[in-house]
Amino acid sequence: MFMTWVFLALIVGAIVWAVSAYNKLIALKGETINAWKQIDVQLKRRHDLIPNLVEAVKGAMEFERGTLEEVIQARNQAVKIQADTLPTGGVKQLAAAEAALSSALGRLNVVVERYPDLKATSNVGQLQEELTSTENRVSFARQLYNDTATTYNVKQQQFPWNMIAGFAKAETVELWEITDEKEREVPKVDLSMKPKQ
Amino acid sequence: MSDANLFEQQRANRRRSAILVTVFLLFFAWIGFGGDLIFYLQTTGVPDEASRDSYRHVIPWFGICATLLAAAMAWWGWKRGSKEILWATGAWELIEPSRPAENVLVNVVEEMAIASGLPRPTIWIVPDKDPNAFATGTDVAEAHVAVTEGLLDALTRDELQGVIAHEMAHVRNYDVKLMTLLAALVGVMALIADGTRRFIWYGGGRRRGGGGGGKKGGGGALVAILLIAWVFSILLAPIVSRVLALGVSRKREFLADATAAQFTRNPAALASALRKVEDASGPTKSIKQGTAHLCIADPIGRRLTHKEGRIANLLATHPPMAVRIARLKAMAYQYDKTGKIPEAV
Numbered sequence: 001m002f003m004t005w006v007f008l009a010l011i012v013g014a015i016v017w018a019v020s021a022y023n024k025l026i027a028l029k030g031e032t033i034n035a036w037k038q039i040d041v042q043l044k045r046r047h048d049l050i051p052n053l054v055e056a057v058k059g060a061m062e063f064e065r066g067t068l069e070e071v072i073q074a075r076n077q078a079v080k081i082q083a084d085t086l087p088t089g090g091v092k093q094l095a096a097a098e099a100a101l102s103s104a105l106g107r108l109n110v111v112v113e114r115y116p117d118l119k120a121t122s123n124v125g126q127l128q129e130e131l132t133s134t135e136n137r138v139s140f141a142r143q144l145y146n147d148t149a150t151t152y153n154v155k156q157q158q159f160p161w162n163m164i165a166g167f168a169k170a171e172t173v174e175l176w177e178i179t180d181e182k183e184r185e186v187p188k189v190d191l192s193m194k195p196k197q
Numbered sequence: 198m199s200d201a202n203l204f205e206q207q208r209a210n211r212r213r214s215a216i217l218v219t220v221f222l223l224f225f226a227w228i229g230f231g232g233d234l235i236f237y238l239q240t241t242g243v244p245d246e247a248s249r250d251s252y253r254h255v256i257p258w259f260g261i262c263a264t265l266l267a268a269a270m271a272w273w274g275w276k277r278g279s280k281e282i283l284w285a286t287g288a289w290e291l292i293e294p295s296r297p298a299e300n301v302l303v304n305v306v307e308e309m310a311i312a313s314g315l316p317r318p319t320i321w322i323v324p325d326k327d328p329n330a331f332a333t334g335t336d337v338a339e340a341h342v343a344v345t346e347g348l349l350d351a352l353t354r355d356e357l358q359g360v361i362a363h364e365m366a367h368v369r370n371y372d373v374k375l376m377t378l379l380a381a382l383v384g385v386m387a388l389i390a391d392g393t394r395r396f397i398w399y400g401g402g403r404r405r406g407g408g409g410g411g412k413k414g415g416g417g418a419l420v421a422i423l424l425i426a427w428v429f430s431i432l433l434a435p436i437v438s439r440v441l442a443l444g445v446s447r448k449r450e451f452l453a454d455a456t457a458a459q460f461t462r463n464p465a466a467l468a469s470a471l472r473k474v475e476d477a478s479g480p481t482k483s484i485k486q487g488t489a490h491l492c493i494a495d496p497i498g499r500r501l502t503h504k505e506g507r508i509a510n511l512l513a514t515h516p517p518m519a520v521r522i523a524r525l526k527a528m529a530y531q532y533d534k535t536g537k538i539p540e541a542v
Contacts, residue, residue, distance in 0.1 A: 038311060042311075125297065126297065126300065129297065129300060129301055129304065130304070132304075132354070133301075133304035133305070133307070133308060136304075136308045136358075137307065137308050137311050140308055140309075140311040140312035140460075141311050143312065144311065144312075144314055
């Protein structure tokens with residue numbers, strides 16, 4: 001009789017734990033997805049700003065076509081990759097594409113600085129501020145995403161939790177890591193004014 | 198700051214807010230009921246069937262009224278304190294940025310909202326040429342960040358980011374609620390004490406002059422002791438509450454600086470912003486004394502914050518600026534070396 005009660009108590013205890021563990025995992029998953037959405041929103045904002053910037057500087061920088069085209073290409077590439085990236089797959093490629101876009105933008109900024117009139121007379125200065133802000137937002141959103149995603153990843157792999165992970169449809173998510181060293185590099189300035197191949 | 202630390206900090210702040218309101222209510226109850234008791238003891242000698250001009254104080258009306266009044270004021274401070282503070286500084290809300298500097302401010306606030314994981318606070322601009330900033334609000338969902346025009350003009354983008362991060366740190370640590378409440382209650386306390394003091398000095402003097410003697414109430418010594426304690430608590434309340442406000446705010450500044458460094462990963466920018474704010478000559482005129490402890494740098498007692506030492510420590514709303522800057526620079530150095538911002542404690 002006594003043993004039956006102990007047994008029952010154990011089962012009830014296990015069920016209570018499982019339910020709370022399940023809910024916790026679901027909550028973490030929600031947080032991770034939310035953090036990812038933050039990045040997504042900011043990336044979209046960034047991608048939308050770039051055509052405006054290009055449009056604004058195009059007229060004055062007719063002979064800097066190469067730099068402009070690089071930016072447009074990098075931007076289109078990033079947009080394409082962003083469309084089918086989820087936290088569970090493709091984060092690395094997207095991170096690389098965004099890093100490439102960042103360095104292309106860095107080069108463009110260096111060129112724009114050579115045209116003081118451009119900043120003074122048009123809304124280029126404002127667009128640059130918007131882009132700076134967006135870059136900051138992306139990197140802060142990335143911090144948040146990486147922190148949340150790490151907690152989520154660790155939790156679902158730890159011992160008693162990993163038994164529940166399958167029920168909660170928890171999958172390991174990829175972190176947004178800066179693998180590309182180019183993003184850390186200072187953009188090189190080509191002052192020779194030779195047309196690029 | 199780890200989650201556990203943050204949670205602990207938030208809980209401590211909630212607890213302090215509750216204690217603050219309780220002490221406030223108790224103080225008013227004591228002033229009210231204590232007055233009643235003194236009055237009662239003074240008039241116990243008066244017979245029940247007395248004539249019209251002799252009165253026996255039985256029902257503690259003072260106490261009931263004072264406590265209700267205090268409760269109403271605490272509730273008002275809780276609900277409306279932040280609006281009143283903003284109103285008192287003459288700040289206006291920035292909704293549609295009209296010049297580049299305002300545009301940058303809105304962007305920086307939104308960036309910091311992302312970094313801190315909080316909803317975007319409303320942004321206010323104080324028309325004052327002296328650089329300063331403060332945060333107020335009732336909770337994280339209803340927070341306000343205010344900066345002076347001088348701050349916008351004086352700081353670079355990175356420095357502004359550091360200052361805003363510092364304010365957002367106050368919001369996230371639940372400092373704003375406690376400090377706003379404190380500002381409201383300290384203000385009320387000062388006002389009431391001022392009024393009462395005047396009443397006692399002038400009103401009391403008149404009565405003495407009028408020669409209302411012949412009151413042979415029960416327990417003369419008890420009445421005297423009570424009366425002295427009563428008068429003293431009224432006279433000391435504003436000073437005690439001011440010192441309390443200062444003590445509460447000073448500790449928070451270091452923590453908010455450290456949290457800001459975590460948000461921006463750029464402690465050096467905040468250090469140089471603090472240096473600029475400190476070097477600005479004039480006091481921030483639009484920020485009154487009661488709200489001084491909310492600001493990023495003491496708007497009035499600039500000279501005190503230069504010094505270290507016991508009296509300076511007691512009277513300054515903020516820790517010495519040099520110490521804050523030194524700590525931030527140490528953080529910046531460590532970040533350069535290790536790529537990590539030290540945990541805020």
